[in-house]
Amino acid sequence: MKKAVFTVIMLLAMVVFAFGAGFNIYEFGARSSAMGGATVARAWDASTIFFNPAGLAFLDGGQFYGGVTLIVPSAKFVGAAPIFDSRVHSAKDQVFPPPGIYLSYKLGSRFAAGVGFTTPFSLGLEWKDDFPGRGVSRDVDLKSFYIHAVGAYELLPNLSIGGGLDFVKSTVNLKRNVFLFNSPGSPGYEVGTAELDGTSDWKVGFSAALQYRADRFGFGVMYRHRINNEFNNGDATFQIFDNLSVPNVAAVASSILKNQKVSTAITYPNYVTLGVYLGLTEKLGLESDVNVFNWSVFDRVRLDFEDDKLDAVLNENYHDSFTARLGVHYNLTDQFTLLGGYIYDTTPQPIESVSPLLPDDTRHDFSVGFSYSAGLLKVDAGYMFVSIGDRSTVENGIGRSDVGFNGTYNSHAHLFFSSVGISF
Numbered sequence: 001m002k003k004a005v006f007t008v009i010m011l012l013a014m015v016v017f018a019f020g021a022g023f024n025i026y027e028f029g030a031r032s033s034a035m036g037g038a039t040v041a042r043a044w045d046a047s048t049i050f051f052n053p054a055g056l057a058f059l060d061g062g063q064f065y066g067g068v069t070l071i072v073p074s075a076k077f078v079g080a081a082p083i084f085d086s087r088v089h090s091a092k093d094q095v096f097p098p099p100g101i102y103l104s105y106k107l108g109s110r111f112a113a114g115v116g117f118t119t120p121f122s123l124g125l126e127w128k129d130d131f132p133g134r135g136v137s138r139d140v141d142l143k144s145f146y147i148h149a150v151g152a153y154e155l156l157p158n159l160s161i162g163g164g165l166d167f168v169k170s171t172v173n174l175k176r177n178v179f180l181f182n183s184p185g186s187p188g189y190e191v192g193t194a195e196l197d198g199t200s201d202w203k204v205g206f207s208a209a210l211q212y213r214a215d216r217f218g219f220g221v222m223y224r225h226r227i228n229n230e231f232n233n234g235d236a237t238f239q240i241f242d243n244l245s246v247p248n249v250a251a252v253a254s255s256i257l258k259n260q261k262v263s264t265a266i267t268y269p270n271y272v273t274l275g276v277y278l279g280l281t282e283k284l285g286l287e288s289d290v291n292v293f294n295w296s297v298f299d300r301v302r303l304d305f306e307d308d309k310l311d312a313v314l315n316e317n318y319h320d321s322f323t324a325r326l327g328v329h330y331n332l333t334d335q336f337t338l339l340g341g342y343i344y345d346t347t348p349q350p351i352e353s354v355s356p357l358l359p360d361d362t363r364h365d366f367s368v369g370f371s372y373s374a375g376l377l378k379v380d381a382g383y384m385f386v387s388i389g390d391r392s393t394v395e396n397g398i399g400r401s402d403v404g405f406n407g408t409y410n411s412h413a414h415l416f417f418s419s420v421g422i423s424f
Contacts, residue, residue: 023142023358024293026323027069027384028100028118030419034369034382035327036341038287040275041211041220044371045378045421046102049116052222052273053150054162054211056104056112060423063114066101067380067419074414075125075359079132079407080394089133092126100419109154116148121170121268125358133356135190136405139175140357144168144229144268150207163208168227168268170200174357178238180253191253192241196262198234203227216279218287226270226297232263236305260306269294275325282331289325295348296320321348335374339382341367352402354393359409361391369417376423384415 027033029047039048043055046065075091078084104114121144127134150164174196179188209222238257244250275289298318304311324344331337343365354360369382388411393399399406 030380034339038325038327041277054209056152057160069417166205198231218277386413
């Protein structure tokens with residue numbers, strides 16, 4: 001029974017370890033992304049529905065703005081000696097396409113409203129079949145779906161407030177291989193596979209924002225509330241390999257790997273964004289933003305199994321994190337603008353939680369792009385390189401991984417984004 005508890009709890013624990021800076025996506029508008037996401041103090045298009053809904057009050061007429069970001073991640077792993085050799089293990093090639101779609105309209109001289117669709121906590125990582133950490137994670141696919149319904153009101157000629165509701169639903173699918181009779185230095189017998197599949201209930205959050213806009217100066221602040229996702233009656237399913245050569249192992253696997261229901265709750269953190277915009281010249285503008293994420297709300301997760309004997313509480317101890325953003329634009333002509341950005345993104349993930357699900361670390365991101373407008377049409381596009389670098393779970397010769405899988409990860413990602421805007 002202890003092995004059954006360990007096996008099932010480890011599967012569910014992977015849901016917990018998945019959440020970190022790497023699953024917090026912020027690239028939901030090509031112009032904003034090309035400027036490093038530094039757009040809380042200035043509304044350039046209807047994507048301000050996500051970044052700062054107060055900015056809607058400064059947009060004219062009707063606005064459609066929509067696009068997609070193609071995220072191409074890369075992850076490698078080298079295990080810690082003496083258990084592993086120096087072989088480099090790579091994740092499979094994948095592409096993730098989170099969208100950002102918005103529609104806004106100015107209602108009278110001071111009020112504006114809009115709706116948007118984003119997926120701010122969505123990503124995945126799949127390792128190759130021979131990956132030695134497949135007993136921790138083989139494949140993860142997490143998706144969140146946010147529907148934003150917001151409004152804005154211009155209190156003064158240069159000052160607006162805004163906010164609205166977030167309607168949120170999430171799905172998660174996790175796969176790993178199952179090893180029994182494992183011990184320190186030995187993975188044990190590989191007996192089958194485990195899969196968890198869950199869909200959260202609909203939840204409602206909110207955002208509140210303020211924006212001040214002058215010709216060459218702007219200030220913005222935006223708050224988005226936490227979402228407590230409840231995954232009720234998820235499915236934990238197991239498949240036992242047919243070719244198990246040790247009869248005792250096969251018998252034990254069949255007796256303890258039972259399909260069952262499981263429920264849990266996972267919180268997406270609340271965060272606040274502050275930003276200042278400066279128009280240095282008629283052509284050159286600069287914005288600096290800071291996001292502060294309250295990841296410390298993510299301290300423990302309760303697991304409720306169909307079999308009450310397997311119920312457990314997992315301690316996570318995440319810490320708060322921040323992201324610093326710098327964006328710049330230069331208007332070459334009235335129609336064509338060059339864009340650039342830099343992001344310093346700290347990780348909330350303690351070393352104990354680093355695992356094959358998401359080898360996260362503090363990041364340095366660099367972005368470039370352009371914006372082209374012609375009449376009522378605009379096209380924005382760009383590229384971002386996300387440098388995560390090396391992160392080891394070994395400190396002073398001691399392995400710190402909570403799942404007992406120690407080594408060094410190296411990760412990066414390429415992001416390609418484009419959006420189209422139409423005024424009406």
